[in-house]
Amino acid sequence: MAMTGGTAYLVKSEKTNYGSNSWTTDLYIYVKVISQNVIANTSTIALGMYVYSKYSIAWSDFGTNGTSYIGTATSGSNCFTFTNGQSGSGTKWLIEDKQVTVSHNSNGTLTLPIYWHWGVNSPWGQYTGPSGSYNVTLSTIDRAAPTVTFSVSAITANGFKISANSTSTADIWQYSTNGGSSWTQFSTTASTSASVTLSSLSPNTSYTVKVRARRQYNHVYGTSGSSTVKTLGGAVVNSVNTVTADNATVSITINVTVYEASYTNTLVLKNGSTTILTISGLSWSKGTANRTITLTSAQRTTLLNAMASIKSFTGTFAVSSYSGSTQIGSTSSKTATVLTTATNSAPTISGFTYADSYTTTKNLTGNDQLFVQDYSTLKVTPGTATAKNGASISNYTASCNGLSASNSTGAAITVGKIAKSGSVTVTLSVTDSRGYTAKTSQTVTVIPYTKPKISSITLRRTNDIEAEMQLKFSGSISPVTVDGTQKNSVVYVRYRYKKTSESSYGSYTSIYSGTTKSGTSFSYSNLELCSLDANSSYDFHLQIQDKLYSLSSLDLYFTVPQGTPLIALRKKKVGINTPDPQATLDVDGSIHMNGVNVHGKMGRVDGSTTDLNNVKTPGYYFAYSASTEKHFPTTTIGMLEVFLPESYFIQQRYTVYDGSRMYIRGNYGGTWSSWYTVSLTKVT
Structure with a gap:
């Protein structure tokens, strides 16, 4: 049967000899597209094999040349076999015709390999079983996706409207609010546009929106770009x-x-x-x-x-x-x-009043608005302090010349004594609960003042040895001038005394009346003040006070030694530096002659503690113990004599208690010699 339509492809041409005749036999494969399914992306094709010969050929398939086949594969369901056929002379004759459905690539293209084999035997000659493949390109199926765009409007707290468009008619429309991770279908109406209003989204939330649509013609989806849309929310x-x-x-x-x-x-x-x-x-x-x-x-x-x-x-x-x-x-x-x-918000303060609160200084000046340097006591009374805007006053502080005092109540504040004279600034600060401060200041007058002063004084025994006492002194007090009037004066000049050995003074004796006073100066002189036992030492207290009394009292303390004469002449006795000589000549102290110390020191040395190398004072010493470790010449007790004729030469002589032995050594220029024994002979 002759084939019509489709395309035949010559795949084999072979010359045949029979007797004196010779001709060529041509083998064709035949491909015809019966139909294409755009949605399924497939083509249904007819596959066939043709033979053309000058002469009619009867043929059959012999196993020796293999089974003849044609298909899109060399085996399986898409491989079709055949065993015999008949061709007419001078025409193309169909050997075999089969149908097969094949899938195109995703883009609609397909180049299909056709595999064939013809194992033929005929009376005129035998093909040797030709086989091969031939690539056939089929028509491309339209797989183009639509171009999809969208816009967003009517944004609310819970949603918004999506309006989508497609370049091709689409029959399925879907949206995604998570960038394409999942999709929700919103229309199946075939059209080039569709819309949907979302109403269950979260307020004040950002969504990544995409739309995709399926092209109705080929069921291919087109996907739009993404857009971030935020729902309305709180401000x-x-x-x-x-x-x-x-x-x-x-x-x-x-x-x-x-x-x-x-x-x-x-x-x-x-x-x-x-x-x-x-x-x-x-x-x-x-x-x-x-x-x-x-x-x-x-x-x-x-x-x-x-x-x-x-x-x-x-x-x-x-x-x-x-x-x-x-x-x-x-x-x-x-x-x-x-x-x-x-x-x-800073507080306000109406001011403050001040006064000298110390009675003594106030009595002296007669005006509590004046102050005496170092002695008046400054007292400040705050005025009305007002906090603002819900705050409260938490502190009142008065300060003056480095002094300050405070309270939290607004009561009068005792600041203290002002050490500076002249015009001195007093400041009151109030602080509120926020820490804001208001200040106000005033200047007060401080009168210069120092306690009474003595410029010169003499207190002594007559002739330095008698019981009769002499006292002379002069000095001054500070003027306290108020409105041109000097108000200060001396009010007490007195003394008292006690023996040095006693613990308590006696009563005061006033010498005020005998004191000469002139303005702020005063003086006193009395060569017969009182009588103090010459044989005793006394402590003497002189006190001078002005109108500040004990506040600024000048108290002077002296020690009056006993009245020891240089030379005391007693019956058949002479005392030097001692009032009661115990011998014909009794000297209290050392004796020097021509610049050299003469023996006179009497003492004791303990050989267990005293090193003789250190005993250098001239005199006589009883050694009631002796030790050679302490540089004694013997361990026998005795008498040590030390001679110092020159400052650089010392001699020691040691005689044992019974006079049986004597030792001598010297120190010249700082080095002690050895002890030398002096031989003594017993007198019988």
């Missing part, structure tokens, strides 16, 4: 200006982005976790702008009372948006400084 706080809480009119300026003008907003101001203000019902236009909230008088008072003990704090300004009673989205907040100023 977003971008920044807050510093709030001055003690201004006459307090405003909070807050930059806010509003997504929906129909929502109402609530502002909460916190200091840490403590809520200070809650302001509700705020309506703002859509968009980003500075929003100014002016506090009511009550709100201003509430804020300042919350800051009664602080100058400033870092406040948290939190805005929440509501649709009715339902909060939209999350609360948004920023921090800013809330402060007060010294200009607006």
Whole structure:
């Protein structure tokens, strides 16, 4: 049967000889596309094999040449076999015709290999079983995806509208809000456009939106690009200006982005976790702008009372948006400084009064507004102090010349004694609970003053040995001049005494009347003041006071030695530096002759503790113990004599107690010689 349509491809041409005749036999494969399925992306084709010969050929397949086949594979369901056939002379004759469905590539193209084999035997000749393959390119199926775009509108807190378009008619439309991880179908109406409104999304949330559509012609999906869409939410706080809480009119300026003008907003101001203000019902236009909230008088008072003990704090300004009673989205907040100023909130003080609170100095000056240097006591009484804007007064401090004293009640403050004279500044400071301070100062007059002074004084026994005492002195007091009048004067000049060995003084004896006073100067002279036993030592106390009395008393203390004469002549006895000689000549002290110390020292040495190398003072010593370790010449007790004729020459002589032995050594220039024994002969 002859084939029509399709395409024949010559795959084999072979010459045949029969007798005197010779001709060529041609083998063709035949491919015809019967149909194409665009949606399935497949083609159904007919496969065949043709033979052309000048002469009619009867043929059969012999196993020796293998089974003949044609197909898109060399085996399996797409490989078709055949065994015999007949061709007419001078025409193409179909050997075999089979159908097969093949899938195209994803882009619609297909180059299909056709495999064939013809193992033929005929009376005129035998083909040797030709086989091979031939690539056939089929028509491309349209697999183009549509181009999809979309736009978003009508954004609300819970959703938005998606409007999508396709360059080709699409029969399935889908959207994704998570960047394509999952898809939701929203239309199956064949069209080049579709739309959907989402209404169950979360407020104030960003979504990555995509749309895809299936082309109706070939069921290929086209996917749009992505777009980030944020649902409307609560207002977003971008920044807050510093709030001055003690201004006459307090405003909070807050930059806010509003997504929906129909929502109402609530502002909460916190200091840490403590809520200070809650302001509700705020309506703002859509968009980003500075929003100014002016506090009511009550709100201003509430804020300042919350800051009664602080100058400033870092406040948290939190805005929440509501649709009715339902909060939209999350609360948004920023921090800013809330402060007060010294200009607006510092306390005030009306002033203060001051006075000398010490009776003695006040009596001297006759005016408690005057002060005597080092002795008057400054007392300050605060005036009225007023705190502002919810604060309270916490401290009153008075200060003057380095002194200060304070209290928290506003009662009178005792500052102390002023050490400086002249015009001296007194300052009162008041501090409120926030730490703001107000000060006021006044100048007070301090009169220079020092205690009474003695410029010269003599206190002695007559002839330095008698019982009769002599006292002479002169000095001055400080003038205390008030309104041109000198008010100070000497009020006490007196003395008292006691034996040095006693613990208590006797009564005072006044010598005021005998004291000469001239202005601020005074003097006294008496060569027969009193009588003090010449054989005793006395402690003498002289006291001078002016009108500050004991506050500035001048107290002078002296020791009066006993009246020891240089030479005491007694019956058949002479004492030198001793009033009671015990011998014909009794000297208290050492004796020098021609610059050389003469024997006179009498003492004792202990050989267990005293090293004779160190005994260099001339004199006589009883050694009641002796030790050679201490450089004694013997361990026998005895008498040591030390001679010092020159400062650089010393001689020691040691005689044992019974006179039986004597030892001598010397020290010349600082080095001791050895001991030498002096031989003594016993007298019988």
